[in-house]
Amino acid sequence: MRLLSTLAFLSVSSPLLAQDTLAPASLRYDHPGIIQRIFIGGNYRNTWETPVRVPLFNLKSTNGGYTVRKLGGGQQTKSLQIVTTDDTRMVIRTIDKTVDKAMEAQGIKSNFIKNITQSMISAAHPYGALAVPPIANAVGVVTADPQLYYVPKNGVPEYDTIFANQMVLLEQKQPTFEKADKTEDTEKLYKDLANGKPLKIDLTMMLQARLIDMLIGDWDRHGGQWQWGYRKGTGKNDSTYVYPIPVDHDQAFFHSNGVLVSLVRPFTMKHLVGYKGNMRRIKKLNRKEWDFDKAFIGQLPEAQWESGIRRFQQQVTDKVLHSAVNRMPAEVVARHGDELFQKLQGRRNTLLRDGMRYHHFLEKRPLAELYKKAENARDEKVPDAGAE
DSSP states (O other): OHHHHHHHHHHTTSSSOOSEEEEOSOSTTSSOOHHHHHHTOOTTHHHHHSOEEEEBOOTTTGGGOOEEEEEEEOSSOEEEEEEOTTOOEEEEEESSOOOHHHHHHTTOOOHHHHHHHHHHGGGSOTTGGGGHHHHHHHTTOOOOOOEEEEEOTTSSGGGHHHHTTEEEEEEESSOOSSTTOEEEEHHHHHHHHHTTOOEEEOHHHHHHHHHHHHHHTOOOOOGGGEEEEEEOOSSTTOOEEEEEEEOOOTTTTOOOOSHHHHHHTTTTOTTOOOOOSSOTTHHHHTGGGHHHHHHTGGGSOHHHHHHHHHHHHHHSOHHHHHHHHTTSOHHHHHHHHHHHHHHHHHHHHTHHHHHHHHHHHHHHSOOOHHHHHHHHHHHHHOTTTTOO
16 A cells, blocks of 8 residues: 555656646545554544545646735645736645644644644544535525645745645635625734724524534634634624634544543643534633634524524435535545545434533533633624524
């Protein structure tokens, strides 16, 4: 398998640009030593190393060509903002992550710790984000529609050293319901609320968006993982309608079967509960979002939670779940598509019980100081926030 994967990987470096090729998401997680396999786990290593048929990305020719806007990305993901011929803003983001900068930012210089942390990336499903759009569409949540590509040598000439021989997702940078809608980040939303700007936040849609996160087991949904669509009212004194736009579902289906996660989870990483066919650990899964959820969906009453969850269960049918799984490469679906479907199905079926438990937890949780000023402004200015 490793030889075949390597040959497929090297073949895309040919100067002859084909329409598509066979390539793995990454080869750096394959064939770990016995110690690493025990402590870090097998995780999704086989999925990362499996060659999949994927179209090649070329900046000048794919979909009519793109213009580079600017280089982006955080400490782990490399991204490039690009623009279509009709001025639609897009972005390509690498699927594989590199942890060196994040480690150095925390003052960690040990190569051993860097290697362990890098190996943990294998617990993230490389194609998990592809499964989100069918589910989001079913419940009326706007989100990006990522498409899988492979960047060959000179696919993005200006940044060849960064993106060459990388699997990437191409998606719209700021998707909205209507083209005229503006988008803002979460920090801007908080400032607008704190300054008393009249906003009407669609909290019922926010609940649907967060239920998607819980369904796919994405634990990394802090404020930086959201954009907000702004639509001005027609009247002079009308509130601005605001709806959530979830982005970057990089931790969908996260699962590690290594000893290390089991050892550290009780102390520092309680959110790494693993992807299973139920959500009994829903509170731990959402640990990093407790304050965020309290400020938004935590304000919805019990009746709206129950009706929202029931609606979610009705709209996210087995057909929708099959569509979600089948958005992944066929080679990956053949490997564990049935298993993922069964887990999605089980989590959906138990969502009412487990989701209501999480609601009751949020009801009792105090609102964090960080959000109180903004929350008070929202309550004073927009008493009906959350109405559909």
